[in-house]
Amino acid sequence: MSGTNRLRVPIELQCSLFFFETEIIVPVQEIQKWGKIDRCIIFPYDIAFFAGIEAYKPWEHVHKHIPDLLGNWKEIEESCRTYFTERQAKRALEPMKEGIALLFMMLFWVHGRPVYLQDWPLHVDTLDIKPVNAVERLTFIMQGPARYHAFVQLSELFRELEKHYVKNQIKNRLRQ
Known part of the structure; x- marks a missing residue:
């Protein structure tokens, strides 16, 4: 290969x-x-x-990778913040797309499955661990990813998803 x-x-x-x-x-x-x-x-x-290509499946070991995903988001978030502060929204587009992709990865991977973008609102609605109004908020972000308010919303979604994930991990540990 x-x-x-x-x-x-x-x-x-x-x-x-x-x-x-x-x-x-x-x-x-x-x-x-x-x-x-x-x-x-x-x-x-x-x-x-x-x-159908044999490759690593991070959604099967997601707990090991959440820190990496969040670390990547922190770098992207800093870049976006700088671009928006300097009123360079066009330059924020690519890192915003990377951030949105990371959010999708976290959303799906924490449920042990790969990302589905086709009809993604239907798939996201079925997920247990997700921020409130995730579909509506992601739709807003994806309709204008190079807008400052989309960046603020994406940052909030990451914070909320991380909290929901940690809360779920604690619940699962208490059940064991």
């Missing part, structure tokens, strides 16, 4: 916010285990899963 593969964006992940083209280059060898992957490549593990 070569280092990278040109893969068709699976129907489960087709979303014009993230994918303009029908194919994407995925670093197949890099996703055999968890690690630092180029931030420009969105949903590499999920793409491989839906394409």
Whole structure:
């Protein structure tokens, strides 16, 4: 197997916010285990899963990866904050898309499943661990990701999702 593969964006992940083209280059060898992957490549593990390529499945070990996802968000959040403070909203678009992708990963992965973007509102509605009004708020963010209010809302969703996740972990420990 070569280092990278040109893969068709699976129907489960087709979303014009993230994918303009029908194919994407995925670093197949890099996703055999968890690690630092180029931030420009969105949903590499999920793409491989839906394409039927053997790769690491972070949603099966999500508790080990939540700190990494949150750490990545902190870096992105800082970049976005700087761009919005300097009134450079256009420059905030790409990091905002990365942040939205991270939120989707957290939302789905904490439930032990890969990300589904096709009909995502229906899928998000079925999730137990999620912020209040997650679908409405994510819809608002995705309709204008380069707006300051979308950034504020995304930051809030991350904070709330982290709280819900921690609360759920504590509940599960108490049940054991």
